Amino acid sequence: MKKWIQQRAAAFHRPTQEMRAFYNRIHRLYWFVERHIRPGLQQVLLSLDDQLDMQNAPTVLEYCCGSGLLSQQLSPRFTHVTARDISEKMLTRARRLSKGLTNITFETGNLLNITDADNAFDFAFISFGLHLFGPDDRKQILKELMRVTRREVIIIEHLPKWELKVALVEWWEGSHYTDFISTEWRRVADDLNANFSKQIIGGTQVQIWRRR
Ligand SMILES: C[S@@+](CC[C@H](N)C(=O)[O-])C[C@H]1O[C@@H](n2cnc3c(N)ncnc32)[C@H](O)[C@@H]1O
Numbered sequence: 001m002k003k004w005i006q007q008r009a010a011a012f013h014r015p016t017q018e019m020r021a022f023y024n025r026i027h028r029l030y031w032f033v034e035r036h037i038r039p040g041l042q043q044v045l046l047s048l049d050d051q052l053d054m055q056n057a058p059t060v061l062e063y064c065c066g067s068g069l070l071s072q073q074l075s076p077r078f079t080h081v082t083a084r085d086i087s088e089k090m091l092t093r094a095r096r097l098s099k100g101l102t103n104i105t106f107e108t109g110n111l112l113n114i115t116d117a118d119n120a121f122d123f124a125f126i127s128f129g130l131h132l133f134g135p136d137d138r139k140q141i142l143k144e145l146m147r148v149t150r151r152e153v154i155i156i157e158h159l160p161k162w163e164l165k166v167a168l169v170e171w172w173e174g175s176h177y178t179d180f181i182s183t184e185w186r187r188v189a190d191d192l193n194a195n196f197s198k199q200i201i202g203g204t205q206v207q208i209w210r211r212r
Pocket residue numbers: 016019020023037063064065066067068069070084085086087090109110111112126127128129132
């Protein structure tokens with residue numbers, strides 16, 4: 001049964017506009033996901049505080065910001081947070097939940113079409129978003145994020161293991177998690193001429209990318 005679900009999860013992918021429609025449909029259920037991932041994100045940021053000199057960095061770009069869970073963690077650490085998502089409904093939820101955090105700009109943006117200038121931001125982040133994309137898109141996304149970022153690009157994702165719960169969510173979401181967890185990231189880093197490290201923090205995997 002688990003194998004059957006995994007096979008379907010691995011085969012079913014939503015293209016960009018369908019992914020947008022999917023998140024526009026499910027935004028009201030996202031409170032459940034928020035409850036599940038909020039503590040892990042808080043731990044990740046505390047750990048990154050010790051590893052990266054973020055306090056002296058004024059700007060951060062976040063993609064796939066969803067309902068703004070990570071944006072709210074970034075807000076006290078940076079002078080300005082630019083948080084983008086393709087789903088208008090998720091952005092509306094993010095604005096509502098982040099009321100009072102005046103240094104965050106939530107705006108519509110497609111991760112597959114980044115038009116910012118080179119080095120426009122100090123850091124870039126994506127939490128639980130890169131696994132939505134296939135291998136070629138992932139590589140292009142990382143390349144583009146490193147182009148617009150002076151410092152590190154941080155990718156936060158689910159743990160690299162196959163649980164039934166994860167398989168069901170992947171199937172429902174139509175993401176590329178199966179090949180995400182089997183990706184040879186060192187090879188991708190070499191292709192992109194980038195430095196790459198990976199660690200496990202707070203029940204998540206955290207990748208740190210930087211142009212060589
Ligand atoms: C699993 S949610 C993660 C949300 C948030 N980062 C978090 O940690 O809760 C994935 C988000 O990616 C957004 N997304 C999907 N495809 C996108 C694209 N091409 N460009 C920008 N955002 C996209 C979805 O709308 C959704 O809000």
